[in-house]
Amino acid sequence: SQPNRLKIAAMCRDRNIALASHDDATHDHVRESHQLGIAIAEFPTTFEAAEASRKHGMSVLMGAPNIVRGGSHSGNVAASRLASLGLLDILSSDYYPASLLDAAFRVADNEDNSFTLPQAIRLVTKNPASALNLHDRGEIAEGKRADLVLAHRKGEHSHIDHVWRQGKRVF
Template identity: 45%
Template sequence: MKIRGFRNARLVLPDEVVLGSLLLDDDGKIRILDEGPSSSSELLDCAGDFLLPGLVDIHTDNLERQVQPRTQARWPSRSAFLAHDAQCIAAGITSVADALCVGDAGFEAQRVQTLRDALVDLQQLRAGDQLRAEHFLHLRCELPVANLPQLLQESLAAGPVQMLSLMDHTPGVGQHTNLEKFRSGRRAEGLSEEELEQRIAESQERHHRYSAQNRAFILELLRDRPLPVASHDDVTPEEIERNARDGIRISEFPVTLAAARHAVDLGMATVAGAPNLVRGGSHSGNVAVADLVREGVVSALASDYYPSSLLEAAFLLAEQKLASLPQAIAMVTSSPARLLGLEDRGSMTPGQRADLLRGRYQDGLVTLRGVWRAGERVG
């Protein structure tokens, strides 16, 4: 059921927070913003709760975790997709770019099946109007994979693809530069020393054989496609320089402050992980997102692997005075929306789509009391 509007809400606008009312038109868009209290019985009384734009998640791996909740347990894919969708809405995410791996670097073979299932599931669930959030695809292209060109072309044809990122999870590269730390993590998964070393060697051989040619293939394939492209896990300014020369305009999860600074200096956008901020640092030893925000080198936050981290991180930024609340909310709404090319959402301004959240802030946490997409309640 669509709603006429809201009253007595703390409206999180692009530049300020004001007490007021918001009215919607019949097409599910924001029509009017009014400051001050209202007694109109036609509007939902928010009783002083926050009203803010629906969150836009530019990168989440959460679907993979629903498909494979345990190493040896695989869940039916469509059921997993619906569970993932429900978690996104519960977290206030109304637009989500599902980050799916195109290829496997040698340690997570099930990811290709997850990709293929998700391409089919998303089409059918959208056609049946079974999803509450609006889902897009963010294709994470694993460069050291022999059949990456074939997998990528199949995925692009299946749509709706909104973004691509180039990544290389070869042991010894990017976020896995520290091989001893990588080995320690894989041993914890039960791999024997012999099997672990064999897989590392095979992965590194594929890196040398395929990464450069696959990168060139992707950049050429996308030359005439208006899709945003991101690099992934940038470590050095030199990597940033190369990406900028190749026309890549987004640095996703830069591993070091130096890389993030250089990306911003070159006019690139940066995406950082909200879980890193909520937890107080990186689980893998990378730069703390709080430090990146202090330096002014974060354009947008992504939930990465934990959907509810997105809203919590935004309010935490404001609480810690690392950003104003409108600035922090922009990092999880309008900024990722623009990076994805979604110009019709992410801001509480007239003409924008009425993807909205009503939330109550207490004891450092936000309790969502309603979620609307295009003016229709979905959570």
């Protein structure tokens, strides 16, 4: 119910917990999300919703599998199209975790957008951390957690060689 939604949104704002909308399709959906204090537009289904989300200051999040597959499995707007239009801020792994790294490299390799490799890597590191108010991680910088991944590419796939968590090698 609407009163419950408003109460939950207020509780999250009071605790600095970022809220995400899900599958917004229209300006009206985005406007409603914005009024609730939503910070992240998760999987906008249309260009219209992604553009409206950005205009309202929301981070636009799309699924990394959408990039790897070459489009949405349900016929919604393609993440690569949003990237080419400068409307992609975050990539997440909703059902295929290995897609995060592959998707970041594919975004960087795609000549239809202007993402450099560092900018594409930020889609899966700094940008999601910042959107979630996790300012102690997401980039290599003094005072940050030092969560790192060393990977290489072979063909179209990325392979993780080593992982460090808070500066300690765990893989």
